[in-house]
Amino acid sequence: xxxLKYVRxxxxxxxxxxxxxxxxxxxxxxxxxxxxxxDLIQRVETLRTERNDNARAMKAKLEPEExxxxxxxxxxxxxxxxxxxxxxxxxxxxxDTQAARLPNMTHPDAPIGPGESANRVVEVLGxxxxxxxxxxxxxxxxxxxxxxxxxxxxxVSGPKFxxxxxxxxxxxxxxxxxxxxxxxSHGFTPTITPDIAKTEIVSGIGFSPRGPESxxxxxxxxxxxxxxxxxxxxxxxxxxxxxxxxxLPVRLAGLSHCFRREAGSAGQFSRGLYRVHQFSKVEMFVxxxxxxxxxxxxxxxxxxxxxxxxxxxxxxxxxxxxxxxxGPAYRKFDIxxxxxxxxxxxxxxxxxxxSNCTDYQSRRLGIRYTQTVEGRKERGFVxxxxxxxxxxxxxxxxxxxxxxxxxxxxxxxxxxxxxTGFARIDKRL
Numbered sequence: 001x002x003x004l005k006y007v008r009x010x011x012x013x014x015x016x017x018x019x020x021x022x023x024x025x026x027x028x029x030x031x032x033x034x035x036x037x038x039d040l041i042q043r044v045e046t047l048r049t050e051r052n053d054n055a056r057a058m059k060a061k062l063e064p065e066e067x068x069x070x071x072x073x074x075x076x077x078x079x080x081x082x083x084x085x086x087x088x089x090x091x092x093x094x095x096d097t098q099a100a101r102l103p104n105m106t107h108p109d110a111p112i113g114p115g116e117s118a119n120r121v122v123e124v125l126g127x128x129x130x131x132x133x134x135x136x137x138x139x140x141x142x143x144x145x146x147x148x149x150x151x152x153x154x155x156v157s158g159p160k161f162x163x164x165x166x167x168x169x170x171x172x173x174x175x176x177x178x179x180x181x182x183x184x185s186h187g188f189t190p191t192i193t194p195d196i197a198k199t200e201i202v203s204g205i206g207f208s209p210r211g212p213e214s215x216x217x218x219x220x221x222x223x224x225x226x227x228x229x230x231x232x233x234x235x236x237x238x239x240x241x242x243x244x245x246x247x248l249p250v251r252l253a254g255l256s257h258c259f260r261r262e263a264g265s266a267g268q269f270s271r272g273l274y275r276v277h278q279f280s281k282v283e284m285f286v287x288x289x290x291x292x293x294x295x296x297x298x299x300x301x302x303x304x305x306x307x308x309x310x311x312x313x314x315x316x317x318x319x320x321x322x323x324x325x326x327g328p329a330y331r332k333f334d335i336x337x338x339x340x341x342x343x344x345x346x347x348x349x350x351x352x353x354x355s356n357c358t359d360y361q362s363r364r365l366g367i368r369y370t371q372t373v374e375g376r377k378e379r380g381f382v383x384x385x386x387x388x389x390x391x392x393x394x395x396x397x398x399x400x401x402x403x404x405x406x407x408x409x410x411x412x413x414x415x416x417x418x419x420t421g422f423a424r425i426d427k428r429l
């Protein structure tokens with residue numbers, strides 16, 4: 001969430017930012033609720049002081065009439081405190097709900113505009129793969145090589161689930177280990193995270209845990225959800241913690257399953273492994289000082305680029321426009337891999353994202369830092385960043401489609417072959 005003092009002092013900028021990000025939120029209502037909350041807090045504190053004064057006065061030697069008056073006054077103060085505390089609880093709840101709808105502010109260099117049309121390509125590495133034959137999409141390749149079974153998974157679990165089979169199993173494990181080795185070499189501590197998080201952690205990170213707009217699965221009867229990304233559990237790892245500035249940045253990497261509802265997603269670009277309800281992912285997550293976060297953001301994009309360069313996949317880096325940033329991100333860069341099987345002649349498809357969320361998430365999660373400046377101890381909220389090292393299902397798409405061969409086989413990228421234990425996937429006889 002945004003700093004509400006900042007919102008009140010910069011209402012016009014916050015309104016424009018919400019409009020740029022296509023978010024319908026009543027900034028004036030947030031400010032009015034903020035003022036009401038502050039007024040109620042002050043009134044409650046004043047009454048508590050009066051109650052304490054009244055209690056001290058009762059200890060003195062008093063005439064009956066004065067004692068009776070103080071008793072009545074004490075009762076009145078108690079009833080008023082109860083009434084105002086109930087009103088404060090209501091106002092706080094409404095303020096939290098409304099303030100949570102305010103998106104993070106937007107980096108001044110990020111492109112402004114709605115949807116994908118505003119996204120800006122900043123770099124292209126490699127050229128779209130050319131073939132001397134008509135390339136196939138990953139669904140046809142995987143079916144022909146007996147790597148993925150969509151039909152049985154739909155029968156067992158429903159649409160947008162899948163069974164990986166044969167070499168694809170080792171390809172998934174190899175991609176996970178390959179990515180973990182790379183991020184560990186850049187100072188990230190590897191973890192395997194839980195697949196479930198409490199709803200307060202989910203909402204603190206900025207995901208809607210319940211309701212039709214939620215993209216993650218809430219567990220019925222539980223105050224918990226299946227995670228849509230390890231960003232949730234890695235961000236929750238230090239919830240409520242205060243870091244010394246000397247200990248930052250802290251870099252974590254998490255391997256997890258990811259569960260997403262993907263409600264309403266359809267179309268040719270969503271078929272097969274591209275948009276599914278469950279997949280594995282290695283996620284990078286960093287806790288940083290505010291003056292470190294932009295440099296670390298660039299470093300995370302650099303790691304994502306390293307991974308896909310070593311996988312020999314052509315890709316481009318995209319600076320995401322304001323209307324497509326989501327709530328928490330201050331700035332976000334996606335890597336889009338070339339997927340020859342998409343569309344009529346190949347298309348770019350998102351395979352990673354890296355976001356600098358500044359202090360938007362840490363405010364709700366209560367993650368702070370302390371530092372000493374000129375002998376004074378200062379406190380603030382850390383900056384949180386997240387980035388995909390590898391979303392395995394989409395990386396498999398890119399490998400199958402870019403490394404397919406005319407004879408129907410698929411070559412394994414040279415850097416990945418030591419992890420798979422084989423250099424190519426051939427059709428079974």
